Amino acid sequence: xxxxxxxxxxxxxxxxxxxxxxxxxxxxxxxxxxxxxxxxxxxxxxxxxxxxxxxxxxxxxxxxxxxxxxxxxxxxxxxxxxxxxxxxxxxxxxxxxxxxxxxxxxxxxxxxxxxxxxxxxxxxxxxxxxxxxxxxxxxxxxxxxxxxxxxxxxxxxxxxxxxxxxxxxxxxxxxxxxxxxxxxxxxxxxxxxxxxxxxxxxx
Amino acid sequence: xxxxxxxxxxxxxxxxxxxxxxxxxxxxxxxxxxxxxxxxxxxxxxxxxxxxxxxxxxxxxxxxxxxxxxxxxxxxxxxxxxxxxxxxxxxxxxxxxxxxxxxxxxxxxxxxxxxxxxxxxxxxxxxxxxxxxxxxxxxxxxxxxxxxxxxxxxxxxxxxxxxxxxxxxxxxxxxxxxxxxxxxxxxxxxxxxxxxxxxxxxx
Numbered sequence: 001x002x003x004x005x006x007x008x009x010x011x012x013x014x015x016x017x018x019x020x021x022x023x024x025x026x027x028x029x030x031x032x033x034x035x036x037x038x039x040x041x042x043x044x045x046x047x048x049x050x051x052x053x054x055x056x057x058x059x060x061x062x063x064x065x066x067x068x069x070x071x072x073x074x075x076x077x078x079x080x081x082x083x084x085x086x087x088x089x090x091x092x093x094x095x096x097x098x099x100x101x102x103x104x105x106x107x108x109x110x111x112x113x114x115x116x117x118x119x120x121x122x123x124x125x126x127x128x129x130x131x132x133x134x135x136x137x138x139x140x141x142x143x144x145x146x147x148x149x150x151x152x153x154x155x156x157x158x159x160x161x162x163x164x165x166x167x168x169x170x171x172x173x174x175x176x177x178x179x180x181x182x183x184x185x186x187x188x189x190x191x192x193x194x195x196x197x198x199x200x201x202x203x
Numbered sequence: 204x205x206x207x208x209x210x211x212x213x214x215x216x217x218x219x220x221x222x223x224x225x226x227x228x229x230x231x232x233x234x235x236x237x238x239x240x241x242x243x244x245x246x247x248x249x250x251x252x253x254x255x256x257x258x259x260x261x262x263x264x265x266x267x268x269x270x271x272x273x274x275x276x277x278x279x280x281x282x283x284x285x286x287x288x289x290x291x292x293x294x295x296x297x298x299x300x301x302x303x304x305x306x307x308x309x310x311x312x313x314x315x316x317x318x319x320x321x322x323x324x325x326x327x328x329x330x331x332x333x334x335x336x337x338x339x340x341x342x343x344x345x346x347x348x349x350x351x352x353x354x355x356x357x358x359x360x361x362x363x364x365x366x367x368x369x370x371x372x373x374x375x376x377x378x379x380x381x382x383x384x385x386x387x388x389x390x391x392x393x394x395x396x397x398x399x400x401x402x403x404x405x406x
Binding site: 028029030031032033036037045046073074075103104105106107108109128129130131132133135138139 | 257258261309312313314315316318326328333334335336337338339340342343345346348349350352
């Protein structure tokens with residue numbers, strides 16, 4: 001019948017209108033600045049850099065391998081690699097980014113940087129309140145603005161963070177076991193015969 | 204200028220004190236009618252913002268006017284192709300003062316994912332002055348609401364006299380911007396030097 005759909009739609013609207021006087025569930029509007037829709041766990045906006053420990057500067061997981069910079073489709077990441085190495089959160093000397101800028105005016109939230117990162121150093125944030133009247137400074141985030149603690153990552157993406165944490169722990173256990181095995185092997189070798197002559201150059 | 208504390212004190216006694224400037228700006232910021240104009244996928248989020256769930260009407264922007272003559276604000280929601288750019292500038296010229304522009308999403312601010320392409324304008328602020336930029340691809344409806352509040356704060360803070368006064372109160376203020384034309388290879392001119400000064404960022 002002609003107009004059947006319109007009548008059905010209007011009936012639905014009328015139901016919501018009358019129902020809103022009796023039930024809070026029929027009130028569809030979420031009055032944004034005062035109340036918010038709870039963020040979905042997988043929601044993502046822009047990337048951020050994860051750091052371990054307390055100090056953002058010392059604990060950044062990023063080792064400036066620049067894979068994300070190369071893979072970024074709209075090329076919104078800019079990294080400057082350090083010349084020297086400095087110990088990371090577990091004390092292993094690593095390169096670090098002296099500059100890590102993300103131009104959020106270009107970023108398209110595709111998450112490719114997160115997928116290619118071998119160090120679990122870059123993750124997706126869910127902060128969306130970033131509008132500004134400052135076209136240049138306001139939309140270019142540097143590494144200090146991007147750095148956020150691991151605890152924050154666990155807070156916004158609990159499931160994903162737990163998986164990542166388990167993988168990192170397994171990797172660490174594996175490398176620890178390898179190191180111990182190597183240490184034992186060298187100790188046995190050292191006990192069997194006198195010290196080998198010192199080698200020079202590469203391996 | 205009336206002291207803020209004194210004003211509250213007088214308010215308690217039933218005396219309402221205001222300034223012309225405050226009243227004027229309150230009127231300006233509370234009835235910003237957007238233009239019904241969408242360019243790409245961000246427009247879907249803009250439409251969602253006006254619907255019952257988010258309800259932009261709560262901020263005094265209820266009616267999307269289909270004519271630039273009746274609109275106060277232009278939400279550049281989406282990719283501005285070089286073919287569309289002259290029309291966008293022309294529509295902006297046709298709007299009556301006071302008029303505001305929100306650049307919504309990566310494409311409108313900078314070209315976003317199409318930045319390296321040949322046929323997309325690298326940011327609408329090359330031709331018209333933009334008041335608020337919303338990064339995101341696309342920004343959430345809440346992000347548009349937040350941008351709207353940012354614009355309202357900006358209007359509120361404006362003085363009606365002096366150097367930073369609104370354009371329509373400035374006798375020499377120019378509300379019309381040159382419309383680019385399709386040249387042989389690109390739009391001509393490639394940018395309006397008056398609104399797009401070369402950025403100098405020192406970090």
